[in-house]
Structure formats: C-alpha cells, structure tokens
Amino acid sequence: MTEIPGLIAASDVEEWADETDVLIIGFGIAGACAALEARRAGADALVIERASGGGGASALSAGIFYLGGGTAVQEAVGIEDTPEDMFKFLMASTGAPDAELVRRFCDDSVEHFDWLETQGVPFERTYYKDKAVIAPTSECLASTGNEKLWPYREIAAPVPRGHKVAIEGDGGGAVAMEALIARCLDEGVRPLYDSRVTALIVDGDERLVGACVRQFGEEQSLRARRAVIIAAGGFGMNKDMMDEHVPNLPETAEPLGIPNNDGDAIVLGQSAGAATRAMGGIIATGSFYPPGHLIKGVLVNMRGERFIAEDSYHGRTADFILEQPNSAAYLIVDSEIFAYPEIETAKHRLLDGWDSITEMEAGLKLPEGSLQTTMDQYNRDAAAGHDTLFNKHPDWLKPLDKGPFAAFDVGYGNSTYVYLTLGGLRTTADAEVLDEQGKTVPGLYAAGACVSSIPQDGKGYASGLSLAPASYYGRVAGRNAARLSNR
Numbered sequence: 001m002t003e004i005p006g007l008i009a010a011s012d013v014e015e016w017a018d019e020t021d022v023l024i025i026g027f028g029i030a031g032a033c034a035a036l037e038a039r040r041a042g043a044d045a046l047v048i049e050r051a052s053g054g055g056g057a058s059a060l061s062a063g064i065f066y067l068g069g070g071t072a073v074q075e076a077v078g079i080e081d082t083p084e085d086m087f088k089f090l091m092a093s094t095g096a097p098d099a100e101l102v103r104r105f106c107d108d109s110v111e112h113f114d115w116l117e118t119q120g121v122p123f124e125r126t127y128y129k130d131k132a133v134i135a136p137t138s139e140c141l142a143s144t145g146n147e148k149l150w151p152y153r154e155i156a157a158p159v160p161r162g163h164k165v166a167i168e169g170d171g172g173g174a175v176a177m178e179a180l181i182a183r184c185l186d187e188g189v190r191p192l193y194d195s196r197v198t199a200l201i202v203d204g205d206e207r208l209v210g211a212c213v214r215q216f217g218e219e220q221s222l223r224a225r226r227a228v229i230i231a232a233g234g235f236g237m238n239k240d241m242m243d244e245h246v247p248n249l250p251e252t253a254e255p256l257g258i259p260n261n262d263g264d265a266i267v268l269g270q271s272a273g274a275a276t277r278a279m280g281g282i283i284a285t286g287s288f289y290p291p292g293h294l295i296k297g298v299l300v301n302m303r304g305e306r307f308i309a310e311d312s313y314h315g316r317t318a319d320f321i322l323e324q325p326n327s328a329a330y331l332i333v334d335s336e337i338f339a340y341p342e343i344e345t346a347k348h349r350l351l352d353g354w355d356s357i358t359e360m361e362a363g364l365k366l367p368e369g370s371l372q373t374t375m376d377q378y379n380r381d382a383a384a385g386h387d388t389l390f391n392k393h394p395d396w397l398k399p400l401d402k403g404p405f406a407a408f409d410v411g412y413g414n415s416t417y418v419y420l421t422l423g424g425l426r427t428t429a430d431a432e433v434l435d436e437q438g439k440t441v442p443g444l445y446a447a448g449a450c451v452s453s454i455p456q457d458g459k460g461y462a463s464g465l466s467l468a469p470a471s472y473y474g475r476v477a478g479r480n481a482a483r484l485s486n487r
C-alpha cells in the first residue's frame, strides 16, 4: 500500500462493524501507551493491529529509553541532570525543528520514567560506564549519544541519559512490551488483531471519524466517536519508499524491524492531508566499537583524510561514512590498540597489516602522501592532547605510532549497516497531526516511528530517542484524543 489510499466519506459507510471513542492503529509502544492513557481518561480504546499480537518493532528493540532531567536512576547513581540541560543538548544536537515538542519531552522526562516503571517496565539503579552500542549487562544508565562530543559537551553538561530495561544485553523491548500490553488488557483496552487499516474515514467537516479495516479478506468500517491515532510504525521495510526518500543508501544496508514497518502509517496520514518531514533521515549503525579503545584509532576516507571525530555516536559516524566518496572508510589502528571490532554482524573486515604508514597508504591505494600527512598531523595533535581538526575528546587521543599498523574496512560496500527510518508525519507537541499549511487535521493524532519528532537523522540520534518519544507522545496522543467530545 505505498499508493496513498483515498479517504472514505462517512456518509458512504453502509454499516459500522464496531464503534469506539478512540481508535488506535498499531499496537507497538506508541499505540499501547496511547491506548492506556485514553482508557484512563475514561475513553473506550480500540487498537487495530495488523499482526496476530501486539509488540511491533518495539518488542524487537534493545529497550533503551532516552530520558533525563534527574530521573530516579540518574539520582541513584549520582548523576546530576536538569530538564534545561537535556533540552539544550537535544536542541543543539538533534536538528529538532520544534522547540516546544522537545521542551515538553524534557520537562516531563522524570515523570515519564516513573510512569514506565509504574506500568511494570523494570530498570536497575546502576550505571554502565564502558563504551558499547548495547550494554552487555543488565545495568541501566549509559551514555548513548553525542553528549561528550564537541561542541555539545560545551553546550550542556555531558551526562548519560540512556536507560536500558533491566535485562542482560539486548532484548529489553520485549520485556517493556509485555508489561505495557498486559496493562492495556487488564484495563480494558480492546485489541483487534490480524486487521489491517487500509483507509481512513472522514465526516462532512473533514474530521477523522473512523477507519476501514481488512480482516481475513473482509472489509469492515469501524467508527471512532472522538479521534483516530496513527501509531503504525516506520517505513524501512518499504523498498519503494526507501528508494524515493533515501536514494543514496547502498543496497548493502539492511532495514531493522518487522515486515509491517512498511509505511502504512505514513500513507494513511497523507491520505488525510498530513505533511511529512525529514523523510530522508535514518539512523544506520555498523559500529566499529566495542571494544571502546578502538575509538583511539582514526577513520579516513578514500582520499586518506579524516572526516569526523572518531568518538562520535555510532549513528553519527554511519551518516558521515555514507557521505564519503563511495561511502567507503577505513579504521586505522596501531599495534598498541589493535583489536577486532566485536559486533560481528557489522562484518568489518581486517584488510591487512603494514610495517609503516607509507606502505599502508600504497596498500589501500590512497593518494600518495595523503595518509602520511593525515597521520603526521593526528599524531602531533594527539601528543599535544588537542585534536585541532575535529576536537576529538582528549580521553580518546593517543599518537598512533607503534607499528605495525592495521586497517579495517568500515565502509558501506563491504560491511553491513542496519537502519531505522526517522522521518514521518508532522505533529505538534500535543501529538496532533499537521497538514502542509501547518493546520491541525481534525480528529487525527500520531506518535512513534511514523512521526518526525526529535532526531532528524543519524548525526543527531542517540540510542533511546525512538522508544522514549514514542511512548511519551503516545501517551500525549491518548490523553488528548480522549478529551475530544463525541461526534
């Protein structure tokens, strides 16, 4: 369903198969949180889910939530944070165009953390201090973004805000979803599984009043007395949409998620006149760390030049590598820091070892003198403790002068980068959907991976900036939808 479906007029509906106050499309984290809050505000909440059960991509996720401003975990492990610092960091680093939307997320972040815990999503009072993409332990708090990267470390105090669900390593998303879905069912949220929303229904005032649903080959119309909430996920699995919006992404990159992350949410929103934003934004990852000390290496492109501070968040590094000639890049290390990248799925191949940088330059077929010049300058800077090119943090600086030297291929051509989409429907801080003129679409709300909320691309992403805004703005959507009067 990449084609934008037509809107159905309520006056053309012969029979309503069911009615509800708030109709929610999708039972991932955004939909579950929306349904719970709508229910608690006194509304009947019907969730339409295309799969045979709830969970969505949310249940596949690592379960890292980006939250701060002084959460119970931050306090327990002695990290001082404020909503203001969190706001300053997110505004400076993510490219978020809507300050109000970011402000509310930061101001309510402590409350939102408490709310998640109250629903049964477990978090330890612990701090994982090493550098990893997903902490291998059940420890909670970790630095999961560009907080310590220049210039952000000078804009706001660089504190950790990634909160991982209490489970060893990966898999926290399933734990979170199990708790949230159980709450929904306990509190009377009505799920309708194996049912795909194929079109939206509007009344004579162009207000959203329902949805057409296909269930086991049968079409039916469902009425929403108050509002419709779209929470049906991203579009990474839709090749046509990816080709249209992210045309420079090499074929080797692979989407993360479930097959149903194929853009239905976005085309349904567009059918009602919704505007989209940041559709080219993705968070790709093929991290060369852990081990963390590989960050002391340097990244160069096919011109033998550095192009980024190597202590960047892995999603930022992936975006920069994508922009290099042929999306190619090499990680250069000396014998003192040599190690194999631990994330095997990224498939960063060791190319070879060389006794000198000149030999490596020739071996990698880099322009004559290019790598030598790069390494000379880097080693001078590292010895002086100041990276004059990119301001890499002094913690990660050391002269790379202990041969032999090795290079790993970390470019897109021979490595595997996996990605999620970040672009989607435009919404307000009240989770209302906006049209091209910036006006709200009556009776329509959206949250989760189908909206463009805070991070606009991988350069500004931090792990946890999907689940946290999806759950927070899902709640906002549910509360606001429930507040509308019946039609």
Ligand SMILES: Cc1cc2nc3c(=O)[nH]c(=O)nc-3n(C[C@H](O)[C@H](O)[C@H](O)COP(=O)(O)OP(=O)(O)OC[C@H]3O[C@@H](n4cnc5c(N)ncnc54)[C@H](O)[C@@H]3O)c2cc1C
Pocket: 025, 026, 027, 028, 029, 030, 031, 048, 049, 050, 051, 054, 055, 056, 057, 058, 059, 060, 061, 062, 063, 064, 065, 066, 173, 195, 196, 197, 198, 231, 232, 233, 234, 256, 257, 258, 260, 261, 264, 265, 420, 447, 448, 449, 450, 463, 464, 465, 466, 467, 468, 470
């Ligand atoms: C492997 C992996 C790891 C991740 N780790 C993290 C992490 O640690 N932290 C983080 O912040 N983010 C992470 N993410 C991203 C995050 O999981 C997603 O952005 C987030 O879960 C999106 O939630 P959602 O509710 O919007 O969508 P989903 O959870 O995908 O839910 C959408 C639901 O809508 C349903 N649906 C689709 N179309 C229709 C239709 N037409 N009718 C009815 N139902 C429909 C789908 O079946 C699905 O159940 C990860 C993602 C993956 C895949």
